[in-house]
Amino acid sequence: MRTRAAVLREYNQPWSVEEIELDPPKHNEVLVKMVASGMCHSDEHALDGHIAGLVPGPPMIGGHEGAGIVQEVGDGVDWLEPGDHVVFGFIPACGRCPSCADGHSNLCDLLATFADGTQALDGTHRHHTLDGKDLGLMCLIGTFSEHTVVNEASCIKVDKDWPLDKGCLLGCGVVTGWGSAVYSADVQPGDYVAVVGCGGIGANAVQGAAMAGARVVAAIDPVAFKREQAMEFGATHAFSSMAEAMEKLGETTWDRGYDKVIMTMGTGSAEALGQGFNLGGKRAKIVVTNLHSTSEGTINVPAIMLTMMEKQVIGSLFGSANIRKDIPRLFELYLQGKLKIDELITKTYTLDQINEGYDAMRNGENIRGVILFDQ
Ligand SMILES: [Zn+2]
Numbered sequence: 001m002r003t004r005a006a007v008l009r010e011y012n013q014p015w016s017v018e019e020i021e022l023d024p025p026k027h028n029e030v031l032v033k034m035v036a037s038g039m040c041h042s043d044e045h046a047l048d049g050h051i052a053g054l055v056p057g058p059p060m061i062g063g064h065e066g067a068g069i070v071q072e073v074g075d076g077v078d079w080l081e082p083g084d085h086v087v088f089g090f091i092p093a094c095g096r097c098p099s100c101a102d103g104h105s106n107l108c109d110l111l112a113t114f115a116d117g118t119q120a121l122d123g124t125h126r127h128h129t130l131d132g133k134d135l136g137l138m139c140l141i142g143t144f145s146e147h148t149v150v151n152e153a154s155c156i157k158v159d160k161d162w163p164l165d166k167g168c169l170l171g172c173g174v175v176t177g178w179g180s181a182v183y184s185a186d187v188q189p190g191d192y193v194a195v196v197g198c199g200g201i202g203a204n205a206v207q208g209a210a211m212a213g214a215r216v217v218a219a220i221d222p223v224a225f226k227r228e229q230a231m232e233f234g235a236t237h238a239f240s241s242m243a244e245a246m247e248k249l250g251e252t253t254w255d256r257g258y259d260k261v262i263m264t265m266g267t268g269s270a271e272a273l274g275q276g277f278n279l280g281g282k283r284a285k286i287v288v289t290n291l292h293s294t295s296e297g298t299i300n301v302p303a304i305m306l307t308m309m310e311k312q313v314i315g316s317l318f319g320s321a322n323i324r325k326d327i328p329r330l331f332e333l334y335l336q337g338k339l340k341i342d343e344l345i346t347k348t349y350t351l352d353q354i355n356e357g358y359d360a361m362r363n364g365e366n367i368r369g370v371i372l373f374d375q
């Protein structure tokens with residue numbers, strides 16, 4: 001069939017919105033008509049080459065935070081049928097590999113196929129340019145497309161009356177941020193928590209820390225709008241930089257330093273991680289959720305303090321969450337009014353306006369932009 005998608009044709013060029021050819025789903029695959037796709041910073045990293053080697057290069061369909069309606073299932077798919085509503089997990093959960101079996105589906109072995117951009121199981125492509133070139137997929141899903149074919153492992157079935165235009169954000173940003181606080185940082189009632197970077201991920205880390213009972217949630221971001229928004233999501237303090245947070249460390253944390261520091265910047269850096277590390281107190285967990293460039297070979301932390309203060313630096317992927325449990329769970333918390341999602345969506349766009357949406361993200365205007373597809 002023919003459909004339309006936003007394609008990365010060349011690094012550092014705008015997304016090209018174009019017609020593509022899409023094959024029917026094969027074994028264990030599903031054809032999904034997209035309803036909505038979040039515009040996450042990681043697609044920007046794919047576009048600028050910062051995560052080259054982790055995701056396929058051009059030509060590639062972007063997008064990894066989406067939700068839609070099943071149109072057709074391939075053979076072997078017996079738990080989904082046309083008309084079912086699904087949220088995609090940007091990391092699939094096969095349910096069979098050691099990580100999935102151990103309750104860490106965020107590290108599912110199917111991650112190993114990310115860089116190829118092919119279908120997860122047979123290494124071939126379903127998406128092609130009109131002139132016959134194979135198109136890679138961002139995170140095995142490619143949500144910047146009106147239709148896509150994905151492996152069933154990427155699909156989480158949700159109730160049909162749940163709003164997919166909001167739930168799409170559960171596929172990356174909400175779960176990643178919330179889980180960074182609740183699972184990776186293991187925020188406890190009364191903790192002092194700092195969240196560094198308050199975009200789509202950080203706002204949810206703030207929300208998760210507040211929900212877990214933190215005493216102080218300091219939101220650190222250079223953009224005033226994001227600091228204001230963070231206060232709405234449960235922050236108790238806001239600082240424009242880590243240097244400012246360090247100046248106020250005594251009065252904010254009773255001279256203890258933060259128990260949890262969660263790094264959720266647009267792009268991490270060795271220097272920033274060092275600053276975040278220094279905000280942590282004794283036995284602090286420093287959670288690294290933001291991506292560093294694949295070209296950055298080292299981190300910069302004063303190692304003596306690892307020992308002397310028993311600090312811990314912890315990597316966090318997809319919020320250390322289990323999507324089959326956590327996507328429905330967070331969706332229900334949203335429906336109960338306990339988790340904010342509406343407030344994350346600053347603006348919606350059509351697929352044709354995708355570059356406008358990314359310009360706004362670069363300018364710090366959006367917590368999250370969301371593409372709504374014609375229905
Ligand atoms: Zn993302």
Ligand SMILES: [Zn+2]
Binds near residue numbers: 109
């Ligand atoms: Zn798995």
